[in-house]
Amino acid sequence: MQSNEIDIYLQALDEALSTRSAIKKPARLVVVGGVYMMLFLKNRTSTKDVDVIPLSFPDTMNPSDETKAFRAAIWAVARRFHLKQDWMNDIVASFSPETGPLSLWRAYPNLEIYIPQVNYILALKLLAGRDRDEDDILALCEHIGIKTREQAQTLVDRYASKEWQMECNLTSTLDALF
Known part of the structure; x- marks a missing residue:
């Protein structure tokens, strides 16, 4: 579409x-x-x-x-x-x-x-942790100015609890990206 x-x-x-x-x-x-x-x-x-x-x-x-x-x-x-x-x-x-x-x-x-807000979209993409989202994640990070793992983690913390992040395996996603 x-x-x-x-x-x-x-x-x-x-x-x-x-x-x-x-x-x-x-x-x-x-x-x-x-x-x-x-x-x-x-x-x-x-x-x-x-x-x-x-x-x-x-x-x-x-x-x-x-x-x-x-x-x-x-x-x-x-x-x-x-x-x-x-x-x-x-x-x-x-x-x-x-x-x-x-x-x-x-x-x-x-x-x-x-x-x-664009930050929410990045948080969703990071929580989804799908390989196919990598281009979107990189574009979002560039747009927002996210350059480090710590910045990405801080952003996700605004939207999702630690338990939710663990369930979504956010650590692995961040390891692969940063």
């Missing part, structure tokens, strides 16, 4: 949400992951999906009428544009710390899209 497609899909999602009474509107989502990197850091030209953290209803790992309606709206967009059913997903929500301050990025009648 490229940036112009993201806008089209978000508008279509807004339309799909308009017919679903189970969701309190506007539905509020935080965009993270590849979309954030593509649109705000501009270190890539495309992304394979749209990673979100729901703010106004539980993530889909905790099914409710709202989450079912949200999934149905996503699937309607997928059918309309011949996308994978998980073109938008909230898997990240189940292992994300509190987002901290947010900024409204896009507002539609039935949908509001927020973005977190």
Whole structure:
């Protein structure tokens, strides 16, 4: 997906949400992951999906009428544009710390899209500890000015407890990067 497609899909999602009474509107989502990197850091030209953290209803790992309606709206967009059913997903929500301050990025009648601070995105990427995130992590570190392991650790400490960091094996990620 490229940036112009993201806008089209978000508008279509807004339309799909308009017919679903189970969701309190506007539905509020935080965009993270590849979309954030593509649109705000501009270190890539495309992304394979749209990673979100729901703010106004539980993530889909905790099914409710709202989450079912949200999934149905996503699937309607997928059918309309011949996308994978998980073109938008909230898997990240189940292992994300509190987002901290947010900024409204896009507002539609039935949908509001927020973005977190860049530091939060780096913390998420470091906690995920995936090899495929290395380019994003390096771009984020350069953008923020993180040059040392200690600086990276201090940043993650703002968002995640020591227990959470151990669970995510943050030490190994930092060892590989610094």
